[in-house]
Amino acid sequence: MKGMFYKKFIVIVTVLTLFCSIIVTSGRATAETVPVLDVEAGSAILVEANSGKILYQKNADESLAIASMTKMMSEYLVHEAVDKGKLKWDQKVKISEYAHKISQDRSLSNVPLENGGSYTVKELYEAMAIYSANGATIALVEEIAGKEADFVKMMNDKSKEFGMKNYKFVNSTGLTNYDLKGYHPEGTTPDEKNKMSARDCAILAQRLIQDFPKMLDTAKIPKKTFQKGGKYPIDMVNFNMMLKGLIKQYEGVDGLKTGTTPEAGDCFTGTVERNGMRLISVVIKANSHTARFDETKKLYDYGFANFEVKNIYGKDSVVKGHETLRVANAKDKDVVVQTKQAVSLPIPKSNKDVYKKEFKVSNKEQEAPIKKGVTISKMIILPKDNTDPGFLSGKSLQIDLVTKSDVEQANWFTRFMRQIGSFFSSIWDSAVDIVKS
Structure with missing residues (x-):
């Protein structure tokens, strides 16, 4: 009799153990619906572009040097000036001594510009967006604002308007001020540099794409010749190696902006669209030129493998x-x-x-x-x-x-009758409260 009871007890304990195991396993599967991802960079973020939903983040609010990713804001303000009729794509821009001197520095990203020469806004914009040309950026900035210091104020004001929190712009290019050959903007020091958080970079990229979607037509150009047929033609290869036809190509990538300085390390703000879902990624301070693209690929693979966009309303x-x-x-x-x-x-x-x-x-x-x-x-x-x-x-x-x-x-009359009704209703409610008390 005791043996029979013992056997039943063992069966019950075994069943309960299995049942609890199933519950725990089920709970773990629900909690871990999306696998863990680790991106090897100082800071990173992955965002669904339309809603701004964050799918992954790492140190996303830490303010770090961003190098030429700065030019996303310069691009935004160029598009805004064109949109408001203050600038035209075929408008000629005269090159200042400052823009000329910077453009002649072959240690920086540049297309050479003639001192006093003229180039169209479109030519300079393409040099900035495709080849990260610093002299071309300065030429556009001076055309819009007169001097770079005033343009920098516009950059910071626009950042505040966008709701960004961890940013500081001191120039329009993303170079460290000591690279500007003594021309650094008034009110800044030679050792200053632009800083943003990964979150703020993503906010800027989102606004740039949403407000001026045609900017992607330029951002996705892998190769183009500056001043083709001119005195100093330059073959420009986009620094975004994830574009179609380049060595790190990834299907659907059509932007956005790289950045590299000793202080910032290797950075990349990218965007990709597949099956109706557009992602925005930011990687700051990756381990190498190619690592920023490898880590971005890791983010994109993660996003497309684990998420899909659904229309709610x-x-x-x-x-x-x-x-x-x-x-x-x-x-x-x-x-x-x-x-x-x-x-x-x-x-x-x-x-x-x-x-x-x-x-x-x-x-x-x-x-x-x-x-x-x-x-x-x-x-x-x-x-x-x-x-x-x-x-x-x-x-x-x-x-x-x-x-x-x-x-x-x-x-x-209707409003009057409603007021009368409301008056008597409040009296009735007060009377009921008195009776209840």
């Missing part, structure tokens, strides 16, 4: 459960709201349920009449996992919910 979509919002003095009390923009997010392939939604009514009380398309509340999307790095903009992504149509004001 289309533009002008009504969110189920939050279709309407009450607006004071509106003809129809409950006003229909819809998304201002489409919402798509990267989802881990192994775990689809990673986001949650919250809703926030505008701090200012909305009162009719209101025009169509006015934001009156926000949908806040945030990761369920508190340890998730979130988005470039912060822990959450905020989506504007706007009025679907014009909100008419109720007539005076």
Whole structure:
């Protein structure tokens, strides 16, 4: 009898052990839905470009020297000047002594420019974007701002506007100031250099691509001749070796900017698009010229293997459960709201349920009449996992919910009757509270 009891006991313990093992294994599989990645660099980040969702980060907020990745901001301000009509692509730019002297330094990235010579904005921009030409960059900067010091102020102001936190621009090229041959901008010292965090580099790259998508048409050019047929033609090979046809080519890569100085090490901000998902990567202080591309490949392989972009809401979509919002003095009390923009997010392939939604009514009380398309509340999307790095903009992504149509004001009689009803309702509620007490 005792032997039978002992056998049953052993069976029960074995079953329970197996059951617990299954539960623990299942829990581990859920927690480890995305494999661990280690990037060999001082700092790195991988971001889904549309939403700004961070897929990987390492020391992403540490401010480090960035070398010629600086030129992403110079490129942005050139595009902005063209967009505002302050600059034209076929406009001729006269070369100053400063731009000329820098352009003659063969130890730096350059195309030689004649002192007092003229080149089009497009020629100089291509030299900057493809070949990281420092003299060409300075020529563009002086054309836009008059002097580099004023352009540097524009760079820092734009960084603040973008919500960047860990940055400092002291020149337009990314060179250390002592390489500028005594021409370093007023208010800076010879030993200063530009610094940014990987997160801020990603923010800048995201804005550059989103605001001026055609910039990628130049960024993806692997080879081009500067001043072909001119006095000093230069064959330019893009320093982004991940472009099609170059030695580290990676399918879908079409930008963005490398950087190398003794202080910054080897850096690269890249972007790639496959199957409707665009990624932005930043690698700062890699171990070598080629290592920055190897580590970037590691990031891209990780991103495409483990994530896919899903459309959550289309533009002008009504969110189920939050279709309407009450607006004071509106003809129809409950006003229909819809998304201002489409919402798509990267989802881990192994775990689809990673986001949650919250809703926030505008701090200012909305009162009719209101025009169509006015934001009156926000949908806040945030990761369920508190340890998730979130988005470039912060822990959450905020989506504007706007009025679907014009909100008419109720007539005076309706508003009066509602006030009467509200008055008696408050009296009734007070009476009920007194009785309960």
